[in-house]
Amino acid sequence: xxxxxxxxxxxxxxxxxxxxxxxxxxxxxxxxxxxxxxxxxxxxxxxxxxxxxxxxxxxxxxxxxxxxxxxxxxxxxxxxxxxxxxxxxxxxxxxxxxxxxxxxxxxxxxxxxxxxxxxxxxxxxxxxxxxxxxxxxxxxxxxxxxxxxxxxxxxxxxxxxxxxxxxxxxxxxxxxxxxxxxxxxxxx
Numbered sequence: 001x002x003x004x005x006x007x008x009x010x011x012x013x014x015x016x017x018x019x020x021x022x023x024x025x026x027x028x029x030x031x032x033x034x035x036x037x038x039x040x041x042x043x044x045x046x047x048x049x050x051x052x053x054x055x056x057x058x059x060x061x062x063x064x065x066x067x068x069x070x071x072x073x074x075x076x077x078x079x080x081x082x083x084x085x086x087x088x089x090x091x092x093x094x095x096x097x098x099x100x101x102x103x104x105x106x107x108x109x110x111x112x113x114x115x116x117x118x119x120x121x122x123x124x125x126x127x128x129x130x131x132x133x134x135x136x137x138x139x140x141x142x143x144x145x146x147x148x149x150x151x152x153x154x155x156x157x158x159x160x161x162x163x164x165x166x167x168x169x170x171x172x173x174x175x176x177x178x179x180x181x182x183x184x185x186x187x188x
Contacts (some may be wrong), residue, residue: 016065019176022167029161034137034145037168042134044171045127048075051178051188052119059187060119064177069109069151071178077105078174079122079129085167086133092149093140099150115145137164 026033052060052071062074084103091098108114133183145161158166182188 013065015067015186016180019175019180020172021171023166023173025162027163027184029145029159029165031142034161034164037164038134038137040171041137041164043124044175045130048078048171048175048178049123051175051182055182055187059185061184062181064181068177070115071181072116072119073109073114073175074174075119076117076122078113078171080108081105081127081170082129082133082167085163086129086136087169088149088158088163089133089136089160092147092163093136093144097148097150097157099152102151103155110137157185 052075055071060075061070063070064074088100091100140160145164146159148157148159149163150156151158177188
């Protein structure tokens with residue numbers, strides 16, 4: 001596999017890393033954007049579960065790209081990441097431009113639970129956190145979407161309406177990682 005990795009072009013590697021492209025936030029986020037992104041978040045846990053429900057442990061422990069995480073690590077990562085996102089929404093709604101806590105996702109992915117735990121626990125967690133997040137988002141008023149948190153790595157304000165888009169993209173981004181691997185391996 002390393003041999004293949006060494007001879008892949010930068011474009012091929014970029015396409016494996018960002019199969020749907022990087023997040024491109026519209027300059028003017030409309031109500032329709034927000035509703036579409038919330039719908040993605042609402043349906044993502046079931047879409048993901050349906051995609052991976054028949055995978056064996058060996059398949060779950062396959063990297064989605066050379067140098068990338070395994071399918072299992074991706075599933076646990078999405079659960080961890082979206083948990084953080086939910087907390088960030090709550091902070092921004094209850095505090096004035098809070099500085100959030102960043103975390104080292106690559107280190108989290110190397111912890112034993114991310115590398116070997118059953119995926120059902122993260123799928124169940126993802127269903128619960130998305131249910132809570134979508135319920136919260138659907139209850140917000142228009143002004144709430146403009147509330148922000150500050151990301152400490154970039155020292156920039158992130159409006160909640162943008163963060164909804166980021167996590168809708170993040171859901172589809174990792175879904176595409178797994179789906180592309182399954183197609184490549186003829187597992188679907």
